[in-house]
Amino acid sequence: MVLAIAGSDSSGGAGIAADIRAAHDLGATLCLAVTAVTAQSDREVTAIQPVPPAVLREQVRLALGDGAVGAVKIGMLGSAAAVETVAEALAAYRHLPVVLDPVVASSSGRRLLDDPAMAVFIERMLPLATLLTPNLPELRILAGGIAGAEPPATIAEQAEIVLAAGTRAVLVKGGHGNGESAVDLLFEPGGGAPNRFSAPRLPVAMRGTGCMLSTAICVHLAQGDSLAASCRRGKNHMTTWFERTWGGADSRRG
Secondary structure, three states: OOEEEOOOOOOOOOOOOHHHHHHHHOOEEEEEEEEEEEEEOOOOOEEEEEOOHHHHHHHHHHHHHHHOOEEEEEOOOOOOHHHHHHHHHHHHHHOOOOOOOOOOOOOOOOOOHHHHHHHHHHHHHHOOOOOOOHHHHHHHHHHHHHHHHOOOHHHHHHHHHHHHOOOOEEEEEEOOOOOEEEEEEEEOOOOOOEEEEEOOOEEEOOOOHHHHHHHHHHHHOOOOOHHHHHHHHHHHHHHHHHHHOOOOOEEOOO
């Protein structure tokens, strides 16, 4: 079983809806802790209502209480209060793998974490993460927030900054990149060459693909796969899903 901690999406395209879709495809059981209710479409986010911290805390407590959860996926948190609540609720479960999808802005461009919340996110959430799964813009935002300045230009240097902040591994998603292939790069401490996971890049844009990928990886971690194997199998699952859904189409939204 996997616990998904994330926001709802009224359009059904991303957030908890995408987490459920990925878990169902893999035959996994998913329990939920909803952080916020949003009103949004493919073009805009018009309203965000955070779940009260006490309710969020109770959702996580009950989900983890019976010991059936094998890994945790964290998506949109949306506020400093939610970050603090989730960090405190997970403090006693450091043995569980945590896949952290740093949802700091919507696909339409709206910031989902303001600067004070971002600072708390960096301090409290990054050290909890077994794996952080930023896309290229998110990686740059996080590296700049950690460094307190314009981040270095290269992906590897930005990933090193994030690793130094306490995250145990970083999977940089290549959906926003260029080239014929969308290549995801898995960086781990030690400075060695990253593992590469590649799939054809095709011109279809979709929301929610990052949510689905992080949930798929989390499912495989819960089943006992290694980190690299979970990333590879998660990438393969998304490629198969695109082929089934779009006849071979890939997304630029990972």
